[in-house]
Amino acid sequence: MTNLAWTRRHIISLADFSPTEYESVLQTALSFQGVLSRRTKKVPTLQGQVVANLFFEPSTRTRSSFELAAKRLSADTLNFSPGSSSLTKGETILDTAKTYLAMGTDLMVIRHQGSGVPATIAQEMDRLDAGVWVLNAGDGQHEHPSQALLDLLTICNSINPDQPTIEDLRGKKIAIIGDILHSRVARSNLWSLTACGAEVHLAAPPTLLPKAFADAFSTPLETEKGKALRQVFVHWQLAPALEDADFVMALRLQKERMTGHLLPSLREYHRQFGLTRDRLKACNPKVKVLHPGPTNRGVEITSDLMDDPQLSLVSKQVASGVAVRMALLYLMGGTRASTTLSPR
């Protein structure tokens, strides 16, 4: 399982990911899914390497998923959480990162509430010629690449279980419903899904989906037939987004948004944009539902829909997460090995 084509170092944003890169992540993750179905779910790939999980913002699922991915690649892991840290003593984020660098960290997985923090740390690592790559595990309202990549794997696996490829996405209609404006998950998914040829339909109240939102994603795509445009559509009602949709992704509605007077009430939101079994009847009959979790049951999605294995891909998303994160750490580790490391 070598991947000579992979040359990317840091993984900060999917904005400039190429179809070849998506395919590499997909195929590598599929190989690791094979490993995960064995009784001994471990490979020695990153033995003796250190993966530092620097989660400045609390997280259960993403942190555990990266930790497990690293352990299954036999890496040693270091966990940073802000509660018990030097940050409370006034240390800067860059100094924290440089401390973990100096300890001998090989790969850094970074989550921060501030958009751009992983990019800033990656720049600093490059400036220091550190030979350490940064993976953005969610930064503010910017991006969450590994979430979008696990969604990609989940969707392709669902369309074509035998031999999934990103080509399976071409022409598919994917609806993303909810707090688009504040969602790093939506942003990353917009890049990946459109790059693979899907049509993305966004639906939300206007306060959570400004008219100009989609403009940011109107960057040209290289295709076999020349340049193309990313297919992104904005709706302020649910119905046109759901009509004939192949996949529907509900976003988490962060209750703290309510204080910003962006929504009349959770009940009203659910009445207008909540996913129910009934509303899915307008979709493609084979429609599947995704949610990045954690869910507010009864707000973005009803409980019975969420728990219906015929309709919901939520558990498969979590499972895909470990395989995709193994793939990302593996691919990053591969480019790292081929660089000349400066002594630190």
Add this chain to the structure above:
Amino acid sequence: MTNLAWTRRHIISLADFSPTEYESVLQTALSFQGVLSRRTKKVPTLQGQVVANLFFEPSTRTRSSFELAAKRLSADTLNFSPGSSSLTKGETILDTAKTYLAMGTDLMVIRHQGSGVPATIAQEMDRLDAGVWVLNAGDGQHEHPSQALLDLLTICNSINPDQPTIEDLRGKKIAIIGDILHSRVARSNLWSLTACGAEVHLAAPPTLLPKAFADAFSTPLETEKGKALRQVFVHWQLAPALEDADFVMALRLQKERMTGHLLPSLREYHRQFGLTRDRLKACNPKVKVLHPGPTNRGVEITSDLMDDPQLSLVSKQVASGVAVRMALLYLMGGTRASTTLSPR
């Protein structure tokens, strides 16, 4: 060290444990005690398996004990603690458990302040045909099976160091002193000790030991000579419980109980029910004292009694804990291997 007799999957309660099962746990734990006395205290039994420690209620000793047991079986461990988790974002407990399931957890060790939570999660795992077993690491005021099993190992080891067996308990008098009403440790011990033929004498103020308490444990026992009754006796004074006792177990007095006006004062409690060297003179001369920890020195038990290696088994209980938890994870892993796992 195979154990063909073991068929139990989840370990939630000791209410229906059979003498054969107690003996299996005891003998398996004794084998692991042998491993623990070697310089390299590790076996490859659970290599590549994932043990998730989901501790919704904070804990030092039980969590560390399970973590160490899992590591010594070469499992990978995932730790969940409520502070930094999605629970604060409104996720349900079942969704948290399902997330860890989807990540590829093999065994779940669950502690929760609510009685019945591990059982509920176990039912959900079965409903999903997940092939994942749940171990109750303490739920509310219900049960704490691994604590009672480590007490069993400690007591049998104390009676018969050369070749301990649960038969050693037959006819022994065991006193349990303290906040019986709210104690999951007492409940689990009542099932195990009586099933192995010991007489259990409970002593506490009436507010912490209602008259009808023992009735719950008057379920029939199968013995070689036919049915028998579990031997449980209730006392509202210390003296009759201690008289000729072979073992005395003090329970932790949770200071927060005081707010419920269940006790006049800690000093008064100690005067009436605190264990002292002097009071133990009424016991069997070979009497030993147990305490599940953490202790309130000077309340349930005096400091000099707690620290006397001739009288106190407290450190041996902690040591037994690692061996018993290795045994439980090992036995559960064994039944798991023989099931057909559904792909997740």
Add this chain to the structure above:
Amino acid sequence: MTNLAWTRRHIISLADFSPTEYESVLQTALSFQGVLSRRTKKVPTLQGQVVANLFFEPSTRTRSSFELAAKRLSADTLNFSPGSSSLTKGETILDTAKTYLAMGTDLMVIRHQGSGVPATIAQEMDRLDAGVWVLNAGDGQHEHPSQALLDLLTICNSINPDQPTIEDLRGKKIAIIGDILHSRVARSNLWSLTACGAEVHLAAPPTLLPKAFADAFSTPLETEKGKALRQVFVHWQLAPALEDADFVMALRLQKERMTGHLLPSLREYHRQFGLTRDRLKACNPKVKVLHPGPTNRGVEITSDLMDDPQLSLVSKQVASGVAVRMALLYLMGGTRASTTLSPR
């Protein structure tokens, strides 16, 4: 890499460390630096051993550094942090330590806000004949031996990169600037640097450096030419300490000290004692700057000085930390193996 000369068990204070012991730590750490420059940075030395990191006081860098050191020696690690612990239930520190002992801990790394706690725990371990050694990872205002030893490695490596030895320190002038009075780092460094023959010059405002401070370190040193005195000098101004200094170590100014009215203001402190590129011109032209971190940029030291790889050894200190801690755990593990362990 055996070290027959090493006989010390607990590492609590550097007050009685001999030059031979400093040299042993230095040379062992240098060997591990070789390991750390390999791609697989792991050795099986402590496989199956348990290192418990009992950090009663929060810490990022020291805890991570010890954890990584232990993992690279292939030990299993147990982490204790006060937040989620039995301490909140009223357990004593000694009971916590004895619990980790009973679980099978081999080496204990202890940090506590109270001076003397690691020594007390070490005494208790000896009283119990536990065969477990304690390493002081920082206790109150007393000592922080592993920090001073990593400073020693960093300084010797800087003087003589090819073949560092503690002899390189002889006659060197080292300035330590800042809150000397409350600094465990300063105390440990005073023992180590003077024992290796360096002159230590302390500079701070009188409130942070009482006149009699240096007296505590006027213990005689054994040298080849007979007894000598430790060379410690006290200054209440920065200039005489910096003059011709070979190394300058800035200490962290803990902002909470301000509440004690020990300083007029941070700005005033920086004006009088802050390290700047300009002020270093009075030093030896090859001067290097150290700081134990985390730094208050712009208070003890300017940002551009801190980040100048020609002047600052801060990152090298962090890197040295992992190698030195591997060395300490390795040396302690070696004396442990040769003792007869009492069954626990």
